[in-house]
Amino acid sequence: MQAVVAQFAETNPKARGIGAKSCVNDRYLRRLEEAGFVKQVLEKQFVAQKVLTAHSTGPILGLANAEKNSTNGGGPTMMKHYLGTLPFLLCVILLPSISVAQDSILQKSCVDCHGSETKYPVRGVRSQYLTSGHRSLGNAHYANSDDCQGCHTNEGFVERAKTGKVDVKKFVSNPSEIGCFTCHAPHDKGNFSLRTISKVTLVNGVTFDRDKGNLCASCHRARRTPKDEVRARNIPNDSWGAHHGPQADMLLGTNAYEFPGKKYSNSAHGVLPTANCVTCHMAQPAGRYSLAPSIGGHSMRLAGEVHERPKVNVAGCLNSGCHGEMKQVNDKHFYDRKAASDYDGDGKIASVQEEVEGLLDKLINSKGSGLLQTMKDPPYDAKGGFINSKTQYPIEVVAALYNYKFVKEDGSKGIHNTAYAVQVLMDSLKALDKNLDDSKRPQ
Ligand code: HEC
Ligand code: HEC
Ligand code: HEC
Ligand code: HEC
Ligand code: HEC
Numbered sequence: 001m002q003a004v005v006a007q008f009a010e011t012n013p014k015a016r017g018i019g020a021k022s023c024v025n026d027r028y029l030r031r032l033e034e035a036g037f038v039k040q041v042l043e044k045q046f047v048a049q050k051v052l053t054a055h056s057t058g059p060i061l062g063l064a065n066a067e068k069n070s071t072n073g074g075g076p077t078m079m080k081h082y083l084g085t086l087p088f089l090l091c092v093i094l095l096p097s098i099s100v101a102q103d104s105i106l107q108k109s110c111v112d113c114h115g116s117e118t119k120y121p122v123r124g125v126r127s128q129y130l131t132s133g134h135r136s137l138g139n140a141h142y143a144n145s146d147d148c149q150g151c152h153t154n155e156g157f158v159e160r161a162k163t164g165k166v167d168v169k170k171f172v173s174n175p176s177e178i179g180c181f182t183c184h185a186p187h188d189k190g191n192f193s194l195r196t197i198s199k200v201t202l203v204n205g206v207t208f209d210r211d212k213g214n215l216c217a218s219c220h221r222a223r224r225t226p227k228d229e230v231r232a233r234n235i236p237n238d239s240w241g242a243h244h245g246p247q248a249d250m251l252l253g254t255n256a257y258e259f260p261g262k263k264y265s266n267s268a269h270g271v272l273p274t275a276n277c278v279t280c281h282m283a284q285p286a287g288r289y290s291l292a293p294s295i296g297g298h299s300m301r302l303a304g305e306v307h308e309r310p311k312v313n314v315a316g317c318l319n320s321g322c323h324g325e326m327k328q329v330n331d332k333h334f335y336d337r338k339a340a341s342d343y344d345g346d347g348k349i350a351s352v353q354e355e356v357e358g359l360l361d362k363l364i365n366s367k368g369s370g371l372l373q374t375m376k377d378p379p380y381d382a383k384g385g386f387i388n389s390k391t392q393y394p395i396e397v398v399a400a401l402y403n404y405k406f407v408k409e410d411g412s413k414g415i416h417n418t419a420y421a422v423q424v425l426m427d428s429l430k431a432l433d434k435n436l437d438d439s440k441r442p443q
Contacts, residue, residue: 113186120192124297126180131294132301134178145171151219154182160218161196183215200248204255208248213276217248220277222406226257230399235379238386241405247277250410253420257399257406259427265443270417274320283316303333329354335415341440343422356407356414359425363404371432372401400428418442 112119129135140153149156150166153175160166184192199209200217204225208217222242229240242255249255253266269275281300285291294304296313303312310333317326317335327336334353342349344358364370368382377391379401403424407414414421419442426441 109190112190126298127293128296128298129179131292131299131304134182134300138177140175140177144175149175153177154179157182157219158195202249202252202255204249206249206252206254208252210251210273210276212278213248216277216281220245221248222246222255225255226399226402230257230395230402232392232395233398234390234392235386235398235401237388241402241409244409245411246406247410247412247416250406250412250416250420251275251277253417255406256420256424257402257428258424259399259431262423262427263443264423265419267418267420268322269415270420272322279320280316283313283319285313285315334413339418340442343426343440345437345440352418353413353415356418356421356425359422359429360404360408360413362429363400363425371429372397372404375432396431400432403428 111117113122143149143152144156145168147166147168149172150160151157153172154177155172155175156166157178158181180186183195185195186192194212194215196218197212197214198218199207200214200221202208202217202221203223204227208214208221210217224242229242242249246255251270253264253270258264281302282297284296288296290306291311292304292306293299294301295306295311296302296315301313302316303310305311310328310331312328312333312335314323314326314328314335317323328334329336329351334351337352339349339352339355341355343355344362346358349355350358362370363372364380364384365373366384368374368384370380370384372378373380373382373384375397377389379387379389379391379393379397381387407421407425410416410421422442426436426438430436430438
């Protein structure tokens with residue numbers, strides 16, 4: 001029991017303060033309940049503990065025997081005294097000494113995860129998770145109704161995983177961020193199997209089916225289609241677009257605005273079934289030596305900091321067997337994977353991510369020289385801020401902005417699908433600037 005308490009106190013801020021020193025008393029019970037302890041389980045366990053202590057022949061009898069055998073004698077009075085101070089004994093003597101018996105009670109249900117020598121690395125995983133966007137970006141409290149809650153809150157996703165949808169008229173009044181219980185159901189199943197890995201139908205009807213990556217894709221996908229959004233029109237606000245996380249669409253090379261008459265293709269990650277989200281994002285660097293919790297595993301981050309210097313996680317690249325080696329662009333959050341061509345036309349062939357960044361910059365950048373900043377009645381100002389404009393834009397401008405956001409918000413700068421990302425960006429640039437040299441466009 002103490003091990004469990006200590007573990008709760010460590011891993012659960014709400015339970016912090018229970019402390020290993022506390023005793024099994026009403027106050028302790030209440031606090032565990034406040035910490036979300038399943039009442040039933042607790043009662044069961046507590047009853048079991050009472051039964052156990054009542055029947056314990058170990059420490060109590062041991063003590064009594066010691067008294068009996070002592071020269072002063074012990075006998076019933078002494079025994080009664082001990083029983084009278086049972087609560088005291090429970091705290092000071094029994095709890096540590098009945099740990100073996102406790103283990104056997106807890107074993108089935110709790111020690112795998114909450115004991116001191118756990119089967120699952122809950123605490124280590126938690127320290128990684130705390131650095132992840134799931135924990136830290138904070139939009140669970142912002143996006144908790146309409147249908148947002150199905151992706152942004154733990155409660156909404158659990159409902160969606162169970163029933164296939166969320167009640168858009170309801171909102172989650174006490175939303176919690178995406179956490180252990182969103183992706184796993186450890187207290188229902190007693191293990192860390194995933195809540196769902198069903199294949200996902202993207203919003204344009206294309207099927208995403210890549211093993212554990214399906215879990216990620218059920219949230220990290222576009223919410224809108226170019227068919228609905230891209231036409232001659234005004235841009236209503238800065239969050240207009242496919243919606244922040246179109247990674248599943250990008251990986252499959254689908255659902256950006258594709259210009260008529262152009263052919264689109266995929267790079268290796270777009271077609272390899274083993275390149276699912278998990279194999280890259282959760283790969284653990286070998287040994288985890290000299291690293292930080294913010295890289296790999298449940299941080300789900302590929303680029304983090306080690307002693308304040310940028311570091312990328314190459315474990316997934318190497319584990320895949322496809323890349324013999326993978327380096328990092330010095331002191332940058334970029335993989336040193338040379339692009340096939342100078343896509344952004346700056347005169348040198350840099351890494352894929354730098355080339356894609358170069359293409360994005362040609363549309364919007366911090367110097368104010370992007371095509372979507374310098375055109376007549378531009379949608380973005382010189383600093384890259386959205387101009388809430390009522391201007392009716394021709395379809396090329398709307399398409400270019402849609403694709404800009406699609407690639408930008410994918411966040412991988414071309415790693416998810418280099419060919420598709422470069423193609424849609426080049427075609428967008430070409431639509432705005434007929435003189436652009438697009439001879440380097442991947443085929
Ligand atoms: C398969 C693993 C697993 C098992 C088995 C398990 N737990 Fe948990 N439990 C977790 C995880 C994971 C968390 C969340 C930890 C975190 O937030 O870092 C948790 C959290 C808790 C919390 C804090 C609840 C909250 O809302 O934050 C309590 C209380 C708890 N567990 C009690 C128990 C009890 C009692 C048992 C045995 C009956 C048990 N657990 C068995 C994995 C497990
Ligand atoms: C299909 C799942 C899904 C739905 C539904 C959804 N979102 Fe999101 N949203 C995401 C994902 C995934 C991200 C994170 C993408 C990333 O960081 O790469 C995100 C990011 C965001 C962000 C952060 C943007 C940023 O630049 O930091 C906001 C704000 C947001 N969503 C609001 C909403 C609102 C409001 C709704 C409902 C109207 C909503 N979302 C519905 C999946 C969804
Ligand atoms: C966004 C989804 C997500 C969240 C949130 C999440 N996990 Fe996981 N977890 C996964 C996936 C996916 C895997 C499988 C990883 C793999 O196969 O490499 C996994 C694997 C695990 C494993 C390894 C299981 C094994 O048998 O080795 C443990 C332990 C685990 N998670 C614990 C946790 C804990 C504890 C938390 C909360 C602190 C948590 N997870 C939060 C998705 C998630
Ligand atoms: C329940 C929906 C959901 C699932 C499942 C999910 N994510 Fe997320 N993910 C989100 C949302 C929403 C955000 C943004 C959180 C916010 O803005 O508060 C996010 C953020 C992230 C971020 C940080 C992005 C950034 O801009 O910093 C990464 C990386 C990420 N997720 C990867 C994954 C991977 C890999 C998986 C599968 C193992 C996964 N996610 C599963 C919804 C989900
Ligand atoms: C081939 C490896 C690979 C695969 C497969 C992959 N990713 Fe990525 N992803 C990356 C790399 C590399 C980045 C860039 C990381 C960075 O700079 O932070 C990235 C970026 C991201 C980001 C933005 C992170 C941020 O901090 O802004 C999210 C979110 C994300 N990926 C989610 C996913 C999801 C969801 C899937 C599956 C649909 C997926 N990824 C598949 C390698 C991969």
